[in-house]
Amino acid sequence: xxxxxxxxxxxxxxxxxxxxxxxxxxxxxxxxxxxxxxxxxxxxxxxxxxxxxxxxxxxxxxxx
Numbered sequence: 001x002x003x004x005x006x007x008x009x010x011x012x013x014x015x016x017x018x019x020x021x022x023x024x025x026x027x028x029x030x031x032x033x034x035x036x037x038x039x040x041x042x043x044x045x046x047x048x049x050x051x052x053x054x055x056x057x058x059x060x061x062x063x064x
Contacts, residue, residue: 005046005047005048006046006047007037007044007045007046007047008044008045008046008047008050009043009044010024010025010036010043010045013033013045013050016047016050016051016054017033017050017053017054027053032053033045033049033050033053034049034053
């Protein structure tokens with residue numbers, strides 16, 4: 001089985017966005033980052049969704 005869209009932890013997502021973990025969770029709370037997929041007590045984000053957050057920010061930068 002090949003995982004084409006790995007699931008990231010909050011720490012991995014924060015690293016990808018180059019923000020702290022608390023800032024990552026603040027962005028989840030304000031809707032900038034999608035809510036996680038819950039696997040029992042675990043919270044995970046598809047890597048593609050974090051990439052979409054970056055692409056959306058890039059598009060908004062050029063639209064302003």
